[in-house]
Amino acid sequence: MAAVNKTAHSFDKARLEALLSRRFFYAPAFEIYGGVAGLYDYGPSGSSLQANIINEWRKHFIIEEAMLELDTTIMTPAPVFETSGHVARFADWMVKDTKTGDMLRADHLVKTVLGQRLADDEELRSGTAQPVDAKKKKKDKTPPKVKLEAAVAKEYETILAQLDNYDGPQLGELCRTHKIHNPDTDNEVGEPSQFNLMFTSSIGPTGRFPGYLRPETAQGHFLNFSRLLDFNNGKVPFASAQIGRSFRNEISPRAGLLRVREFTMAEIEHFVDPDDKKHPKFASVADVELTLLDRHVQEAGSTEVKRLRVGDAVANGVIANETLAYFMVRISQFLLKIGIDPKRMRFRQHMGNEMAHYATDCWDAELQNSYGWTECVGCADRAAYDLTVHSKKTGQQLVVRESLREPIVREAEVAELNKKIVGKSFKGDAAIFTKHIEGLDEAALVELKSALLNGKTTVTTAEGKSFEITPEFLTIERKTLKQSIREYTPNVIEPSFGLGRILYVLLEHNYWSREQDVDRGVLSLPPLVAPTKVLICPLSSNKEFEPIVADISAKLRRSGIFSKVDDSSQTIGKRYSRNDELGTPYGLTVDFASVQKGTLTLRERDTMDQRIGSIDEVVSIVADLCEGKIDWPQACERLPAYDGKQAVD
Incomplete structure (x- = not known):
């Protein structure tokens, strides 16, 4: 082959x-x-x-x-994204064209302009640069192509390699230092500012419950x-x-x-x-x-x-x-x-x-x-x-509790609150004080225990609230603890x-054209993802072909294979070529040999190689091809080559 x-x-x-x-x-x-x-x-x-x-x-x-x-759900209440950090951080740096007001993403602008300058430099040095039409240049503000000094070209390459690591002020400095303008207008751009990428909305008829369309x-x-x-x-x-x-x-x-x-x-x-x-x-x-x-x-x-x-x-x-x-x-x-x-x-x-x-x-x-x-x-x-930030915000324990095969025995400082005195003394703030004490680590408890030896001390929470306490509010003692459950927040x-993006790149990676037909392309999509797996082409509109086409279509459907029938008046070659553009990997030709001998011709898209066999045999092989059980060389081992004579009786 x-x-x-x-x-x-x-x-x-x-x-x-x-x-x-x-x-x-x-x-x-x-x-x-x-x-x-x-x-x-x-x-x-x-x-x-x-x-x-x-x-x-x-x-x-x-x-x-x-x-x-x-x-x-797609719609998300604002507090969720406030907690996750998206409201504060889910943003890109943008710059504004100083004359037109057009907005441009700053890192993309730098990448486009410096990348084009490097490409122009390479074309000029290789002698492949095309002359710029003077009228077009005047109309679309195309900057002249210039050769770069070696040091400048190296600096541009270094900037592009590190581009994703620059923050807003650094991108602004790059635009000023390297005279990076809006390529569409050749106008200067302003200083970068952050733009949050989430779409805002509201939930309910009053507009009192703000929300966002999810960005992920x-x-x-x-x-x-x-x-x-x-x-x-x-x-x-x-x-x-x-x-x-x-x-x-x-x-x-x-x-x-x-x-x-x-x-x-x-x-x-x-x-x-x-x-x-x-x-x-x-x-x-x-x-x-x-x-x-x-x-x-x-x-x-x-x-x-x-x-x-x-x-x-x-x-x-x-x-x-x-x-x-x-x-x-x-x-x-x-x-x-x-x-x-x-x-x-x-x-x-x-x-x-x-x-x-x-x-x-x-x-x-x-x-x-x-x-x-x-x-x-x-x-x-x-x-x-x-999980940590959502747990802290909502008070819900988003943790794993794992039973230990062998309990862990350890000594630790343990605080015991006198809840009656705490509640009577701090009233509405008692819960805040209790939560703070229960969240103290070993070192903090040791320090508090020492402070209470003086009879009185002040405890300050993370929110800045202060509580004056004495030893009657709580006791801190060293105890032996037996831990049979391990609790942790998973990563x-x-x-x-x-x-x-994957779909578009897939199309680019699999697009090509034949030497004999440059204008009509081919999409060499794998059968696994090709939109249509099989094209069925009756040789003509002869009524004798109709039951055979219907039978083949039904068998392919039962095998879960999406097929399409093209019974138009165009030649077989043009019909196949038209479907090569759509990425259809296999074609089946129904001709008079199909009527007289029960045979079917199988065509492979990329090689245009054709094989022949009985209808059931070909359909079975096509099913194996589409499911990835065999490849085309293996199919060729099972089916003889079609030489064009079988259809002539």
Whole structure:
């Protein structure tokens, strides 16, 4: 079988975008009203592709890892996100065009402008730069292409390597120092300011209960932790998973599905003992190599990656723990399974300043595409942050209580309150005082015990409330304690998938065109996720073909395979070519040999190779191909090549 030359023509983004629009994979929402930036509608093929990606995600993670699936509400009361830190911290830095007032995301502006200058420099030095049309330059403010001094080019590369680590004032300094203007207008931009990305709303008719559309699905997991733990019979570790819509009010969405305001996320929250972050399946993946870009390399101004065994990466402290590393491997396996190019995938570790407020370690699965390297999956160790803050705010104990096989015996200082005197003396503040005393650690109790020897002391709570007490209010004695229950707040490992981004990059990675038909592209989507698995093409509109087509369609449906019939008047070749654009991997031709001999011709999309066999045999092989039980070379071993003669009787 001849090899398929998918690189016969360089990637043409304009052709791909035209294909996706023409074949309605997705399109701007409200298009006939002028559209709204960052909002998209998926058409039939795009919807099916996303559904197939989700279906495989559920199999790969929820089913294979025995996760608990959730579907929590999108609308969220404001106190939830105030407690989680999103109201204060879930923001990006933006700058304003000083003349037009247009808003731009500051880090994206720096990346775009400096990246373009480096690209222009490379073109000029290689002699491949195209001349800029004078009229076009005047109209769209295109800056002239200039050669950069070696030191300047190196500085730009260092800035881009460290870009995610810059805060707002630093981004503003970069814009001033390097004369970074709005590329659309060539106008200067102002100082960066923070913009919270959450959509505000209100719950109920009075508007008195503020809320937000969720920017992630994670909080639904944490607020239901006690119920999930009970459902899992009180056992940790366990994972919950959820697929659902999230919303972020992006400052300037410009990169299609990569930067949108409404999107589908698939998130996992794996709850684990903070003292034991090993994973029972880690040994099965320890020898897998991943392409890693760690924080130290980036902070040094480089983007050089390394291929490392995850076992070595954990042992050397590059990846924080086994569970985090295990999920990084599972993420990689999933992305490869659905058709992502392994050469254009890497895991980049977050640097100090960009680390989320809740994370202790975080790696992004980044996929290279025409827009550069794009984060498509985040994998973070969120520690115990979320459960801790929600527990403190609500008073609900979001903890694990684990029976110990051997009780722990220890000595400790124990405070016993005289509740009658406390209540009589402090009245409405008695609960505040009691909570403060019960929260004191060993060292604080020893210090308080010593202070009470003087007969009187003052206790001050974290809220600044002071209480004057004497030994009659409480006694502190050293006692022998027997602990048979261990209580702890679990840590969380969170893989978080942006499915729209993955879908778009998947399309880029699998788009190519044949040498003989450059204008009509091919989407080499794996059968696993292809919107339509099989195209059935009757040779003509002859009535004799109809019962055979109906029979084949019914058999494929019973096998769970989505197929489509194309009985149009176009030639077989044009019909197949039209469906190659949609990523349909297999085609079945019904001809007069099907009527006379009961045979069926099977065509493979990428190679255009054709095989022939009995109808039942071909349908069975197609089912095996679509389910991933065999590949095309194995199918070729079971079916003879079609030479065009079988249809002639």
